[in-house]
Amino acid sequence: MLLVIDVGNTNTVIGIYDGDTLKHDWRIRTIRDSTADEFNVLANALFSDKNIDRKNIHKIIISSVVPSAVPILNAFCEKYMGLTPLWINPNSVKKLMPILYNNPNEVGADRIVNAVAAYDKYKTSLIIIDFGTATTFDVISEKGEYLGGAIVPGVMIASEALFQKASKLPRVEIFEAPEKIIGKDTIESIKSGIIYGNAAMVDGMVERMTKEMDTLPRILATGGLAPLISKISNTIEKVEQSLTLDGLRIIYNEIGNK
Known part of the structure; x- marks a missing residue:
């Protein structure tokens, strides 16, 4: 089995693949100051809950945008899994996808992984929008080249800044959109602005990017x-929630056994 880990600024996503099948996956909070021993305790709990014998895990691949997580996870893999993980970086995937950034090393590992997974599945030009700590737009050519993209403050980060800087505005939970865009009270107005506003931003960015492509x-x-x-x-065609995990699997299958 293959263990895949994607460390984001807010959440860490973990998956277990048996061949090409995603058997189990978890989303946990990214802890920047933990130790390999503490991560092992967490991994034990997750594996035990799904009756996973770690002895059946023979391969590990990791992408991370949090530098402090690298030595922690590296130590966990070597000490407790007895394995050396494959780490994602632009150089490791350049044979799978040319990266046409001015400096390829500036592209986040998660963005590369998403791009590889999406192009592997659709084999066409793409715009991939990842709603994470930041909202990122990644643009892929018909030839499978990573062309670049855009980075916008994430929905939750922008919302948190609003609540902190506007003292009279109440903190609201963003779980569902109000029925109407024109809010009739403060909470509805905030929800409308955050949710419909971000959707409009996405549509506007997609329209402008498409013209350039x-x-x-x-x-x-x-x-x-x-x-x-x-x-x-109005522009998002499909949600692909396991895109990053699938990308890690694809990359390992292509380069991990070489």
């Missing part, structure tokens, strides 16, 4: 708030 890309979304925003967006 001179093609008709497929528009995919992933990340925690992708299902909510996709219901309102």
